[in-house]
Amino acid sequence: MADVSTPEGPRRVRVTSPRTSAARRPIIPTGTREIDEQTRLGEVYMSSLIQSQLRLALAVIGGAAIVLGGIPLLFALVPATRTFDVFGLPLPWLILGIVVYPVVYVAARIYVRHAERIEAEFTEFVGRQ
Template identity: 40%
Template sequence: MKRDSPEAPLPGRFAEQRPQRVRVQAPQDASLTIATAKPEHTAQEFYVQQLIRSQLRLACAVAAGLLTMLVGISALLAFWPAVYEFALWHIPLPWWILGVGIYPLIIVAGMLFNGAAARNEKRYRSISRD
């Protein structure tokens, strides 16, 4: 392009090179609708889900502990045959251990679970009040 031609833009004249601005408007009869739907997750729902997860985790841990204890005692009795030589009132000791001795352990595990579950719920209630 030549500089002296009238069609060639001069380097300092950017205003002539810009396109004209266009104003965009919504139609006058258009109404603005705002969704009043409830948000997907509120903080309270989040905390309730966390409480449920913590209670489930606690229940699985207690169940796994009890199962491990029962399998361990059974394995100990199976692999240690000298225990069968002891008897109380003509009943072998392994029967006493599995039939009577397990129940206090189950009760203790239940009491520990109940206390931990109450602590979880207390923690949830302290958070939900805020």
Template identity: 45%
Template sequence: MAEPARRVTVTHPRTRAARPGRPNAAVRDVHEQTPLGEVYVEALMRTQLRLALLVCGAVCLPLACLPLLLLGHMGAPPGVRLWGVGLPWLVLGLPVYVLLVTAGLCYLRRAERHERDFVEHVHRS
């Protein structure tokens, strides 16, 4: 059986494709997990953790206040309805999901921005 032909790359000797470029030292530190690279990654992780705790607090505080709001509603007449739906269901339905989706989108945008900043910083260093 014949052996398959080997692929050969033909390039001009003066092009960058002929020889790979020297990687940035900071990028190499991150990829090789040197102590300096670990400092870079830990800084990114601390930033992401700080953001996660901030978003968690911003979501949990209003959600923790919901029982107090509903307890205050218990003193109201039982027939309070908006658009044919009881007030507690409206309070639990619409604003909670709007809060969760908004917090998730904000978290995603900020986390991606932190990662972009990290990559730019590593490539600049």
């Protein structure tokens, strides 16, 4: 048999896609691209998200502070509550030892639920842009 290899080595073949000559679609800026590239619009999106989260946090903290801060006010304004007993326990101990925890838990659940909603709405909005 004869040797068919050339002294230069194997011949290179260029493989191309049939779509290389097709017109390319213009790149449409999306909200996520704006955020990733840190453009001015991306900064506006992020500051909007941060402001929404801050408003939510301040509202939940304010509500919990009013409820929990109202307990000492209740004891100060209504002296009978200081000596009132429930199931043999003084009312201040019952409120401060037991009732406070469900209030904090509910505040945390409200915060998490609303924060997830804010983030889902933001993600949906940015994805549409």
